[in-house]
Amino acid sequence: xxxxxxxxxxxxxxxxxxxxxxxxxxxxxxxxxxxxxxxxxxxxxxxxxxxxxxxxxxxxxxxxxxxxxxxxxxxxxxxxxxxxxxxxxxxxxxxxxxxxxxxxxxxxxxxxxxxxxxxxxxxxxxxxxxxxxxxxxxxxxxxxxxxxxxxxxxxxxxxxxxxxxxxxxxxxxxxxxxxxxxxxxxxxxxxxxxxxxxxxxxxxxxxxxxxxxxxxxxxxxxxxxxxxxxxxxxxxxxxxxxxxxxxxxxxxxxxxxxxxxxxxxxxxxxxxxxxxxxxxxxxxxxxxxxxxxxxxxxxxxxxxxxxxxxxxxxxxxxxxxxxxxxxxxxxxxxxxxxxxxxxxxxxxxxxxxxxxxxxxxxxxxxxxxxxxxxxxxxxxxxxxxxxxxxxxxxxxxxxxxxxxxxxxxxxxxxxxxxxxxxxxxxxxxxxxxxxxxxxxxxxxxxxxxxxxxxxxxxxxxxxxxxxxxxxxxxxxxxxxxxxxxxxxxxxxxx
Amino acid sequence: xxxxxxxxxxxxxxxxxxxxxxxxxxxxxxxxxxxxxxxxxxxxxxxxxxxxxxxxxxxxxxxxxxxxxxxxxxxxxxxxxxxxxxxxxxxxxxxxxxxxxxxxxxxxxxxxxxxxxxxxxxxxxxxxxxxxxxxxxxxxxxxxxxxxxxxxxxxxxxxxxxxxxxxxxxxxxxxxxxxxxxxxxxxxxxxxxxxxxxxxxxxxxxxxxxxxxxxxxxxxxxxxxxxxxxxxxxxxxxxxxxxxxxxxxxxxxxxxxxxxxxxxxxxxxxxxxxxxxxxxxxxxxxxxxxxxxxxxxxxxxxxxxxxxxxxxxxxxxxxxxxxxxxxxxxxxxxxxxxxxxxxxxxxxxxxxxxxxxxxxxxxxxxxxxxxxxxxxxxxxxxxxxxxxxxxxxxxxxxxxxxxxxxxxxxxxxxxxxxxxxxxxxxxxxxxxxxxxxxxxxxxxxxxxxxxxxxxxxxxxxxxxxxxxxxxxxxxxxxxxxxxxxxxxxxxxxxx
Numbered sequence: 001x002x003x004x005x006x007x008x009x010x011x012x013x014x015x016x017x018x019x020x021x022x023x024x025x026x027x028x029x030x031x032x033x034x035x036x037x038x039x040x041x042x043x044x045x046x047x048x049x050x051x052x053x054x055x056x057x058x059x060x061x062x063x064x065x066x067x068x069x070x071x072x073x074x075x076x077x078x079x080x081x082x083x084x085x086x087x088x089x090x091x092x093x094x095x096x097x098x099x100x101x102x103x104x105x106x107x108x109x110x111x112x113x114x115x116x117x118x119x120x121x122x123x124x125x126x127x128x129x130x131x132x133x134x135x136x137x138x139x140x141x142x143x144x145x146x147x148x149x150x151x152x153x154x155x156x157x158x159x160x161x162x163x164x165x166x167x168x169x170x171x172x173x174x175x176x177x178x179x180x181x182x183x184x185x186x187x188x189x190x191x192x193x194x195x196x197x198x199x200x201x202x203x204x205x206x207x208x209x210x211x212x213x214x215x216x217x218x219x220x221x222x223x224x225x226x227x228x229x230x231x232x233x234x235x236x237x238x239x240x241x242x243x244x245x246x247x248x249x250x251x252x253x254x255x256x257x258x259x260x261x262x263x264x265x266x267x268x269x270x271x272x273x274x275x276x277x278x279x280x281x282x283x284x285x286x287x288x289x290x291x292x293x294x295x296x297x298x299x300x301x302x303x304x305x306x307x308x309x310x311x312x313x314x315x316x317x318x319x320x321x322x323x324x325x326x327x328x329x330x331x332x333x334x335x336x337x338x339x340x341x342x343x344x345x346x347x348x349x350x351x352x353x354x355x356x357x358x359x360x361x362x363x364x365x366x367x368x369x370x371x372x373x374x375x376x377x378x379x380x381x382x383x384x385x386x387x388x389x390x391x392x393x394x395x396x397x398x399x400x401x402x403x404x405x406x407x408x409x410x411x412x413x414x415x416x417x418x419x420x421x422x423x424x425x426x427x428x429x430x431x432x433x434x435x436x437x438x439x440x441x442x443x444x445x446x447x448x449x450x451x452x453x454x455x456x457x458x459x460x461x462x463x464x465x466x467x468x469x470x471x472x473x474x475x476x477x478x479x480x481x482x483x484x485x486x487x488x489x490x491x492x493x494x
Numbered sequence: 495x496x497x498x499x500x501x502x503x504x505x506x507x508x509x510x511x512x513x514x515x516x517x518x519x520x521x522x523x524x525x526x527x528x529x530x531x532x533x534x535x536x537x538x539x540x541x542x543x544x545x546x547x548x549x550x551x552x553x554x555x556x557x558x559x560x561x562x563x564x565x566x567x568x569x570x571x572x573x574x575x576x577x578x579x580x581x582x583x584x585x586x587x588x589x590x591x592x593x594x595x596x597x598x599x600x601x602x603x604x605x606x607x608x609x610x611x612x613x614x615x616x617x618x619x620x621x622x623x624x625x626x627x628x629x630x631x632x633x634x635x636x637x638x639x640x641x642x643x644x645x646x647x648x649x650x651x652x653x654x655x656x657x658x659x660x661x662x663x664x665x666x667x668x669x670x671x672x673x674x675x676x677x678x679x680x681x682x683x684x685x686x687x688x689x690x691x692x693x694x695x696x697x698x699x700x701x702x703x704x705x706x707x708x709x710x711x712x713x714x715x716x717x718x719x720x721x722x723x724x725x726x727x728x729x730x731x732x733x734x735x736x737x738x739x740x741x742x743x744x745x746x747x748x749x750x751x752x753x754x755x756x757x758x759x760x761x762x763x764x765x766x767x768x769x770x771x772x773x774x775x776x777x778x779x780x781x782x783x784x785x786x787x788x789x790x791x792x793x794x795x796x797x798x799x800x801x802x803x804x805x806x807x808x809x810x811x812x813x814x815x816x817x818x819x820x821x822x823x824x825x826x827x828x829x830x831x832x833x834x835x836x837x838x839x840x841x842x843x844x845x846x847x848x849x850x851x852x853x854x855x856x857x858x859x860x861x862x863x864x865x866x867x868x869x870x871x872x873x874x875x876x877x878x879x880x881x882x883x884x885x886x887x888x889x890x891x892x893x894x895x896x897x898x899x900x901x902x903x904x905x906x907x908x909x910x911x912x913x914x915x916x917x918x919x920x921x922x923x924x925x926x927x928x929x930x931x932x933x934x935x936x937x938x939x940x941x942x943x944x945x946x947x948x949x950x951x952x953x954x955x956x957x958x959x960x961x962x963x964x965x966x967x968x969x970x971x972x973x974x975x976x977x978x979x980x981x982x983x984x985x986x987x988x989x
Contacts, residue, residue: 177922
């Protein structure tokens, strides 16, 4: 397999497929557009699979590296490569793309080609973010991935979609522009290199590190999103079509967290240690406060959106305790959240497609009319609440274990949210699914069809597989995480 | 002095053959037009385009890449000049293709004078670009400006156009006055108007500093006016809005290249010793322009007016590259900084041509289509042209993979390398604000329902060119290296 530019394929196959789908044009060719989109998504996953099978778990070095000169004027390179931290996300993203295309199969009736093309192109760009090893290349993918999601929310979204699309775009752009300046500053400091791996070695004083860390923090905190810059997420989720919500929750949120691992920790290790109290506090606020906010939501999508913020709080908490257990737990949590939140949004989408409401109060007794759906929904609600044997449990448990090592009260605060998390998810589940049939809309619901069943199975395999046997995931991360920790432990102040 | 001692050197005409060719052709076309019966003026159109192509050939053939002076050092031929001239021809060719349909629908504009005036404006730009003397700059500038005043007023029954022309003329004359006054002070301080000579005398320190600084202030004000940066920007929105769109398209594109050239000629070639003084002034102008341009653009409902404010902010951003050339008397960043500005202005012209071209594409039957509302639901009327316009908007907003990103990137890189971090932060914050109104255009095209559902009718050549323009914005955004190094190389060989 060596010599095949696998990462380039993982990036460009979906993007090219996207343009092919776009070329089918008007809605007369919608069935063709759907078939092409699905083939493109499947092809995207197929070219990504060798990344896992050919992955060497024993080395922390970058693998499948591709290095070509791109803009010699600024020493910018087309430099790709993955390690144990980024490789799982390329796979996750390629996998999620298939579910997203399937999720919009019957629901999206207008401008089908553009819709599917948007997701395929975004999938390629997201793969690019996870595999870029050049600062500018990373930034270019990072920012251009905003365009498809902006259009998807704005064109196929709900009533308040324009507001949500603008808020999403401008919030993220605000963060990424400061990030761009940080990249340019590093370019100057490192003597003219945009290579992220070079930057890991660049010595920096405490003041520089602090400013860089804060610039990274703004960019990534918005993307994660962390409290208090999380407000765009509930709006974006509520207004986005189901597919948009799935990608947003499953992949887009991971970009911020991934950025912390790729940029903040290794480039500014001293500042990371110095400011870890800040990040831990913000994470705890996200976990506890946002957990309670989720409890009072009347809109199901908003509830899951807030629960996403709380779950991502676990991720950032895990990172900033600087232990292998914490970081691996956080990574597991990220992937698990990709499956679980994706599935949760899909479940809500299934109900919304039928009853055109996301309000909890409009439902009740769904189990009577949709028993198969209720079973799947139960599984994912449990996973969202962190029930053992589901993937949600593994990550949170690892992070909490790491937190006990770090500081008992941090662990106590974080663990207490297992209860809140269970409360808001299961209470929502109870109100929506159980009880007598609430109204004639619920009575008219029809159970899931084959396509929806297939999507649920795909998500369930991911969520349960990771919960029962997480080792294939943790195994690939191990040496990369240890290498990262070794970096973070070394001071860069000279 | 006897007659024999008065040496008369025949200037090396070969160096200026492109200008001479342009002048002769413009006059010839004016005469041919007397005998043309065709209402559509096809012959004139073709002749004009061929003239521009011919000028490009001449420029290409005579350009040696070496710096050479002629006309008693009033004229300079160098690589930067050649590159900018070739881009000016290209831009004017595109402008004429885009404008063709528009002017044919307006009886008063569909005349030979339109083409002749465009050619004279082009000649003015060429003279500006190749000037090595303050008076040559002035002559070129006036030739350009007078042609543009006439072009703006050409649709003479239109009240807004006449008003815009009047405003443009009065304020433009004021700016020319400022510029001349500044030049006279430079002359008073140094005793010469020849740019390289001015630089030499300043270098040897034999100039009156007070007069020089006063002169510089007037000079910079004049330049700021022509570039349209705050606080000398008042004419931009009115002229962009009031002028016939075909003329707005011309004003918004090629003259920016020429204006960039005279900034380099005057400030860098001539007054580099005073870099500290003019850089401070330009920083102020740049920050004000980005602030006013980006904030005022949000409030506009007319696309031409919005783009006018956007032009103000873009010129402010372009100035950022020029203010970072010399840091603490150290000019080692100069090439990097000036070439980033050059790249910026070229890419701006490219996307500006595309956006105004799109307004022309939608205009039909003698009606304008320059309100934001006219773009509603464009995605349903024509997905491809909506996509092209979207690319232009994202490029102007500085979002990758479009060329505008690398323009902003290279300027910001120069600013950060020179150590002006605060300036870079100000610049990105205003770009963030600016992003809002570009996104709004995308929103109008993609999220709103169309008011007018008629499909787009446009000549095939225009459609093809428009598509090429959009693809160029995207392709240069993916492969910016060639253009970037061309800018750097041209400046390296010319400074």
